[in-house]
Amino acid sequence: MSLKLLMGNEAIAYGAVEAGVQVATGYPGTPSSEVLSTLARLALEKNLYVEWSINEKTALEIAAGASYAGARAIVTMKQVGLNVAADPLMTLAYIGVRGGLVLVVADDPGPHSSQNEQDTRVFARFAKLPVLDPATPAEAREMVKYAFNLSERLSLPVILRPTTRTCHACQDIEVAEVTERPRPAPGFEKNPGWVIMPGLALRRHAWLNQQQEVARELLEESGFNRLINLDDEHEQAEAGIITCGVSYNYVREALDLLWLKVPVLKIGTPYPLPNRLVLDFLTRVKRVLVVEEQEPAVEDQVIALAWRNKMLTGISGKNDRLVPREGELDTDKVKTILEKFLETAPAVPEARASAPELPLRPPVLCAGCPHRASFYAFKEAARGTDAIFSGDIGCYTLGVMAPLNAVDTCLCMGAGISIAAGLHRAEPNRRQVAFVGDSTFFHSGIPGLINAVYNRANVTLVVLDNRTTAMTGHQPHPGVGRTAAGEQGKPVDIARLVEACGVEFVREVDPYDLEASINAARAAMEYPGPAVVIMKRECIALAKKQKSYLIDHQLCTECGLCLEELGCPAIGRPEGRPQISQNCYGCGICAQICPSKAIREETR
Amino acid sequence: MNLDILISGVGGQGSVLASRALALAAMEQGLAVRTSEVIGMAQREGSVVSHVRIGEELYGAIIPDRRADFLLGLELAETARALNKLKPGGTVLASTTTIVPATVQLGLSTYDREAITDYIKKQAGKVFFLDLGVLSRRAGHPRTANVVILGALSTLPGLPFGPEQLLRAILRFVPEQFLDLNRRAFEIGRAAMEVA
Numbered sequence: 001m002s003l004k005l006l007m008g009n010e011a012i013a014y015g016a017v018e019a020g021v022q023v024a025t026g027y028p029g030t031p032s033s034e035v036l037s038t039l040a041r042l043a044l045e046k047n048l049y050v051e052w053s054i055n056e057k058t059a060l061e062i063a064a065g066a067s068y069a070g071a072r073a074i075v076t077m078k079q080v081g082l083n084v085a086a087d088p089l090m091t092l093a094y095i096g097v098r099g100g101l102v103l104v105v106a107d108d109p110g111p112h113s114s115q116n117e118q119d120t121r122v123f124a125r126f127a128k129l130p131v132l133d134p135a136t137p138a139e140a141r142e143m144v145k146y147a148f149n150l151s152e153r154l155s156l157p158v159i160l161r162p163t164t165r166t167c168h169a170c171q172d173i174e175v176a177e178v179t180e181r182p183r184p185a186p187g188f189e190k191n192p193g194w195v196i197m198p199g200l201a202l203r204r205h206a207w208l209n210q211q212q213e214v215a216r217e218l219l220e221e222s223g224f225n226r227l228i229n230l231d232d233e234h235e236q237a238e239a240g241i242i243t244c245g246v247s248y249n250y251v252r253e254a255l256d257l258l259w260l261k262v263p264v265l266k267i268g269t270p271y272p273l274p275n276r277l278v279l280d281f282l283t284r285v286k287r288v289l290v291v292e293e294q295e296p297a298v299e300d301q302v303i304a305l306a307w308r309n310k311m312l313t314g315i316s317g318k319n320d321r322l323v324p325r326e327g328e329l330d331t332d333k334v335k336t337i338l339e340k341f342l343e344t345a346p347a348v349p350e351a352r353a354s355a356p357e358l359p360l361r362p363p364v365l366c367a368g369c370p371h372r373a374s375f376y377a378f379k380e381a382a383r384g385t386d387a388i389f390s391g392d393i394g395c396y397t398l399g400v401m402a403p404l405n406a407v408d409t410c411l412c413m414g415a416g417i418s419i420a421a422g423l424h425r426a427e428p429n430r431r432q433v434a435f436v437g438d439s440t441f442f443h444s445g446i447p448g449l450i451n452a453v454y455n456r457a458n459v460t461l462v463v464l465d466n467r468t469t470a471m472t473g474h475q476p477h478p479g480v481g482r483t484a485a486g487e488q489g490k491p492v493d494i495a496r497l498v499e500a501c502g503v504e505f506v507r508e509v510d511p512y513d514l515e516a517s518i519n520a521a522r523a524a525m526e527y528p529g530p531a532v533v534i535m536k537r538e539c540i541a542l543a544k545k546q547k548s549y550l551i552d553h554q555l556c557t558e559c560g561l562c563l564e565e566l567g568c569p570a571i572g573r574p575e576g577r578p579q580i581s582q583n584c585y586g587c588g589i590c591a592q593i594c595p596s597k598a599i600r601e602e603t604r
Numbered sequence: 605m606n607l608d609i610l611i612s613g614v615g616g617q618g619s620v621l622a623s624r625a626l627a628l629a630a631m632e633q634g635l636a637v638r639t640s641e642v643i644g645m646a647q648r649e650g651s652v653v654s655h656v657r658i659g660e661e662l663y664g665a666i667i668p669d670r671r672a673d674f675l676l677g678l679e680l681a682e683t684a685r686a687l688n689k690l691k692p693g694g695t696v697l698a699s700t701t702t703i704v705p706a707t708v709q710l711g712l713s714t715y716d717r718e719a720i721t722d723y724i725k726k727q728a729g730k731v732f733f734l735d736l737g738v739l740s741r742r743a744g745h746p747r748t749a750n751v752v753i754l755g756a757l758s759t760l761p762g763l764p765f766g767p768e769q770l771l772r773a774i775l776r777f778v779p780e781q782f783l784d785l786n787r788r789a790f791e792i793g794r795a796a797m798e799v800a
Contacts, residue, residue: 169665249664356719363650
């Protein structure tokens with residue numbers, strides 16, 4: 001054993017290795033990404049197969065195949081990734097698994113970096129699969145080990161659902177040295193049970209429904225559901241709290257801050273709910289508050305359970321609007337909720353000076369980001385038209401910020417091209433331009449492009465090819481050809497792929513060449529029919545800085561164009577006049593747009 | 605003992621390394637630790653905070669309002685933004701260096717340096733202002749501002765580890781070719797507190 005400072009996602013990866021995982025797949029998505037990148041780092045040493053798959057559906061199908069052959073497999077994704085993997089998941093629950101199969105689906109209450117706040121605990125119940133909800137990184141590691149065993153006992157996939165505050169929190173954790181290699185997979189055995197057909201589906205549905213109760217019984221004994229502050233077996237209390245996942249931490253700390261001792265039932269397995277533990281708790285308190293983030297996943301089950309058992313325990317939470325259903329909880333919010341529920345007088349905080357107005361500081365595209373150049377070129381080409389720019393999911397969604405204002409729609413992974421095609425059907429005379437990143441293009445953009453070709457949609461698709469999955473921490477993808485474990489894979493050429501899809505107008509341009517970019521943009525937008533422009537330039541976080549630019553104040557007329565058009569974080573007015581800071585990467589776009597030719601390369 | 609340290613700054617300034625180093629130093633003293641950080645490229649140039657919690661009985665990784673013992677501000681306005689986390693009488697180490705966001709250039713918001721400085725002085729129990737821009741460049745690279753401020757922190761009482769232990773933890777996160785640079789940054793941070 002050795003003590004390590006581990007991030008929740010790393011702890012999950014270590015737990016999976018301790019459980020003897022053999023195959024690990026996933027698609028990057030904050031806050032889940034570091035689970036698979038940690039496994040990739042350990043792949044060689046621990047003899048695991050690790051891959052970044054093209055999308056979550058593919059990732060789950062690969063894990064399922066490995067599990068059919070008896071291998072232990074893990075799949076990682078963020079909450080919206082589960083929507084992409086929903087098709088295989090819903091039926092895999094009927095078919096069942098052989099080797100333990102664990103899905104790590106990271107939820108993002110807040111949301112911090114997601115397009116919605118969907119609750120995977122509710123999804124798990126919909127899919128009729130057990131879900132574990134860790135409160136801390138250490139518990140996440142314990143849960144993933146348990147999940148593999150549970151999966152094999154039930155022959156069902158099991159979901160581990162950490163949230164951002166577990167994924168991206170660090171904790172001191174004892175890690176076991178794993179020296180033995182995973183057991184070899186026993187191998188696939190042919191059996192009609194692996195082939196889903198309507199008749200089998202009906203039989204397996206009945207089996208799946210029975211497994212819910214088997215799972216419930218096992219989870220009762222799992223140790224992840226615990227009673228706190230109710231020591232004596234016969235002790236009764238006026239009020240109690242049921243809490244789930246990271247909210248448990250907030251409840252404990254808020255009670256400490258309030259100097260209160262109130263019975264708490266910590267739930268680590270929100271579905272299927274450990275009914276006996278909950279019923280026992282309900283008999284011992286007169287009223288209960290359910291504290292959980294997002295949906296009333298536990299609360300609704302508690303209400304149903306109390307009603308079926310004709311219990312009169314008062315149940316508070318989201319249904320009586322004491323606990324918010326949106327956003328994240330924290331100790332301060334929970335403290336206020338507890339003060340209301342327990343009817344204690346809130347402490348009056350001492351008066352503090354009011355804060356001065358602070359500058360707005362949203363995240364922005366980096367200095368030198370090739371996406372800024374690409375957006376600028378298409379804005380120039382579309383100047384004077386009412387063109388619509390449909391965006392997609394990635395760093396380039398930040399193109400929505402002033403002064404670029406270059407994203408008019410954004411919905412989900414791969415949607416931009418099809419949203420543009422739909423807008424085109426409603427307004428055939430309006431120019432439609434869709435932007436998609438390279439990784440997102442592979443993930444789910446290709447079907448939309450083929451659909452546009454097949455149905456003759458007059459849209460322009462701009463592939464922002466920065467040679468990486470930048471937003472989530474620079475994972476490789478098929479266009480790069482390097483695999484998760486760092487080995488050489490087969491690169492897939494985007495231009496040739498696009499041509500093979502039937503696109504007749506295909507251009508590849510370097511976004512740092514502004515004139516060529518604007519020309520390509522104009523030609524693509526004028527082309528009747530689907531046109532694709534690939535803006536190819538490596539992400540600046542990966543490429544080494546080449547040079548810097550400076551403003552010649554003899555020539556600068558202080559027109560402010562460089563500041564107002566680009567919004568580059570390396571250009572400012574620290575002493576009144578426009579000036580380029582040392583954060584300059586050297587993309588040279590400002591020099592290309594300066595009407596006075598006052599910006600030039602710094603010579604050393 | 606229980607100790608809460610909040611680090612605020614701008615994405616890219618190295619607040620993650622700072623919080624991990626503090627946690628590791630405390631962990632090596634046998635204390636339980638939690639950190640919470642803002643991870644992801646999306647936070648480039650945006651406001652970020654890292655929480656470090658050290659102690660015996662720990663729950664969540666997020667420091668509640670008005671509980672932080674120390675606030676380390678890597679950027680002036682971001683120090684002010686995080687002040688609600690500082691406990692009454694708590695200590696602030698604040699950079700006087702400003703990073704003016706594009707929203708100010710575009711007239712969408714303002715950056716009132718004096719009002720912000722006054723507010724920090726009024727709110728903090730104790731405040732030490734450091735010109736992290738100058739100090740980190742003196743160390744050899746502007747990216748060492750995070751280590752300069754840790755060096756400065758290491759001179760103050762109330763920490764569960766000594767300066768050598770903190771420096772050793774920092775260097776565990778630093779690639780070999782930058783070890784000397786970071787040692788220098790740490791020493792410059794310590795020296796700056798003698799005059800601050």
